Amino acid sequence: MAGSGGEDGVFIICLEASDLLLEPMCDTWELQQELVPYVQAVSLQHDHFLKLPKTERQAKVKILMQQILSGESGNPGEGEEEAESPGQIRMEEALSPHRFWAHLRAKYGTRLGLILEMLQLMEPMLRPRRVLVLRFEGEPTMPSASLIFRASQPLSSEGGAYSREFAPGGFSAAGLNNWLQEVPSARVPPLWSRLAAAKEAVEGSQNVSALILCAQSTSTETIPEALAVAGRSLCHGKQVPCLSAVAFGSDFTSERLAALEDLCAWSGGLSFNVDEPGMLRAAADGLAAHLFQADARFLERRRYYAQKQELGTCFMDLPRLVKDLEGDATPSRLTPLRRRNLTGLPALLVKASSLPIDYAVPSESMLTVLSDVTLVLAHRWSRSLRVWRIRRGMRDLVFGEPGSIGLDFEEPVKEASGAVSSTWRLRATHPPASALKMEEGSELVAINRVRVTPYTPRSEVARRISSRPVSLTFRLPKSGKEVAPSEIFPMVVAEIVVSELREGLTPLKTAQPPLSSAVQRVQAVKARKLPQHLHQANSILESLRGWGTMPGTTVPAWVEHLKADSPLGRRWTKVASMDLFAREPGLLYRVLLFCGEVVTLARASLSCCCWRGLLTATSKPQRRLWSWALRHGEGPSAKQRAGFWRWALRDEDAQRAAASLAAQVNPTSEEETLLDTVSRVDAASLSRLCSGLGGAVPGLEAAQSTADNIAAALGGTGRLPASMLQRLLVEPWHCQRLWLLSDAALPWLVMQCRYFQVAIAAHVPNLFRHLIGEGLAPELFFCRWLQGLFQSCLTPELQLRIWDLFIFERSFKVFVKLAVAIFALLEKRLIGQDIEKMMDLLFDSSAWSIPQEEFWTAVLSVKVTRSMMLETA
Secondary structure, rough: OOOOOOOOEEEEEEEEOOOOOOEEEOOHHHHHHHHHHHHHHHHOOHHHHHHHOOOHHHHHHHHHHHHHHHHOOOOOOOOOOOOOHHHHHHHHHHHHHHHHHHHHHHHOEHHHHHHHHHHHHHOOOOOOOOOEEEEEOOOOOEHHHHHHHHHHOOOOOOOOHEEEEEOOOOOHHHHEEEHHOOOOOOOOOOHHHHHHHHHHHHOOOEEEEEEEEOOOEHHHHHHHHHHHHHHHHHOOOOOOOOEEEEHHHOOOOOOHHHHHHHHHHHHOOOOEEEEOOOHHHHHHHHHHHHHHHOOOOOHHHHHHHHHHHOOOOOOOOOOEEEEOOOOOOOOOOOOOOHHHHHHOOOHHHHHHHOOOEEEEOOOOOHHHHHOOOOHHHHOOHHHHHHHHHHHEEEEEEEOOOOOOEEEEEEEEEEOOOOEEEEOOOOEEEEOOOOOOOOOOOOOOEEEEOOOOOOOOHHHHHHHHOOOOOOOOOOOOOOOOOOOHHHHHHHHHHHHHHHHHHHOOOOOOOOOOOOHHHHHHHHHHHHOOOOOOOHHHHHHHHHHHHHOOOOOOOOEEEHHHOOOOHHHHHHHHHOOOOOOOOHHHHHHHHHHHHOOEEHHHHHHHHOOOHHHHHHHOOHHHHHHHHHHHHHOOEEOOOHHHHHHHHHHOOOOOOHHHHHHHOOOOOOOOOOHHHHHHHHHHHHHHHHHHHHHHOOOOOHHHHHHHHHHHHHHHOOOOOOOOOOOHHEEEEEOOOOOHHHOOOOOOHHHHHHHHHHHHHHHHHHHOOOHHHHHHHHOOHHHHHHHHHHHOOOOOEEEEEEEEHHHHHHHOOOOOOOHHHHHHHHHHHOOOOOOOHHHHHHHHHHHHHHHEEEEEEEEHHHHHHHOOOOOHHHHHH
């Protein structure tokens, strides 16, 4: 049961880590009214200013105001020959921007001050309880690459940066403020997935309540669709916490406030909007009376919301928590938190996917790489990252030296109606920027990851550009080299994944694992005298040496290893003798290896129950036999492929489940059908990711496109069968992670790229060293190809052979081998080329001109095993 009536409960404080917390609570008009009197008051206190003529004093005041608004320090610029007097220096130090903003904060207050004051009022009730503080941060207006990373599961433990636990008797507002001053400045994850995880971690406690303190009025955390998805993500587990929320500021829209109120009422809590200090006491008293009394008022609140659900007057569509609406004297029974609480999730996510996602602004790790202009070896791959982003129409400029950057911008034009008809665009370049050959008309979209919109004032643009180093992100005019729109999302994911790989994991070293062990295995393969197909065939036959009839008995050894209740074992005991191939499996396997056809294997397994057990069991020799036939023999025909996939996917159970659910749901679109299938596989992971992205599903379009291409390749005229899709989404095929439909997708993709990184360094070391020296990260291309299952790189025939192997072997190692083979076959054409020519070749698969058989032979010659991948992990 949720609620915090007793002192044995856990109280979770969710505090938004927004820059707005420290900004003064004044509007633009109030700021302008304060600026002139402040500059004049400070200036008149200095003799140096009073000695100036009136015209110079007026000009000086104007210059100082511009410097404050633009964020400049007011110190003399470079090139000024005349030294300034100590009095003038002291005056300009007093008129520095941070002094003015400190004056505004002291007069108008800050949102952080209001939050701490509210918690101080509630401190007597919070102190006896266990308090967990979570810092969270979304994105203003729309999701971005940074939010995709932060909404995913962390690559490593990072809890200390965004959470702090106070034991009973240890909480205080002052202690919280001290912790906030000490935490690192790194951006923290969004709220809802972390709140769900914290709730599950403390579910052993009797009572769990959460207080959400919001400051950013346009955050993706409070988008109504995100709140509706969050409600479903909180339904996983044994209980739903009692949520209350306080929104600080007067600029929250009525839609967001209504959504917050709906979510809080649904869970049994309260919601307030505090836009002035005088409202704090009433809000704190209301929360204290509702949350910390022993009469379980949250149940009343839930019952009230359940009645609204019955009448259909709720603002949002949320799961039903109350099963029976009873009188006030009898507590209502809560519904078990089962899958039916996720009803409507696919339709909700499809609707929320209309929310635009900003793929222009780089993530934090990307900005770290792009801002390093020294081109040290660790960050030299930024050269390929820049060319990569130019391919999708973005360009990043970094300026590290003080002074003018040499860029002139055309400001947005405001019409009479107040609308803006243009954006910030590059008008002309001067030294030093002219050497960069920027295209005129390029749109300025971000400065140091902060978006620039048509409504961003000139003073704000100037203030942010004045910092050093400064990274400017531009959207380029259309060009002939841009990729297709469908390729944008895979390229964005590749940027994020490779940035986390290169910045988060240690660089490879030849003399240390995992690269050293991978090199030894590759060298051992090259030292073999037998061709690979003969070596693998001999290995399969060697593994069957002990399966035949043992001396002194007529029962083969493989029968003795069957379970006691095995029908095949009982049948053997009833029959006096079996055929020679059943008594000597090695002979049967030798004949089938000679045939080398998957169809022959399938037909042979239908001959009798003994052969079926020898050929279709899931033990290692049987699987190696089928893999050998797929690699070195002939695979299934086009008509047989769908049946072979169903058998290899073991989707009989999934097919029955899909048929039973088909009668329960009636999706209205292909996207909704796909999301419904995903929610049956792992709805919790999907809802955690999407609740952090404002309800958006960034991988939906790419997943639907790839699924449709798979269906077309199988010869179907419609969509991919739901049962087959469901099997592809689960482990070990992991397509839910591959298509970024899970919060575990990003760490998983990072590890896939790590496997490829080790493999390419072990197989083609000379090319790998050349790529590192030129600053090209081959993992960018691997990650992009992988998300489409290499459809853009292969002929249809070779593509199906690769997919057959992937489906049967249940491992992504086949794609690692394929990518290494591509680079190995192109090695002679890549060595000696500069980065732009190399990337042009890798982007244009039609220019590779590699014969299909040579391609397939190269793939099979690459040594990548599951054990090598486990060592890398």
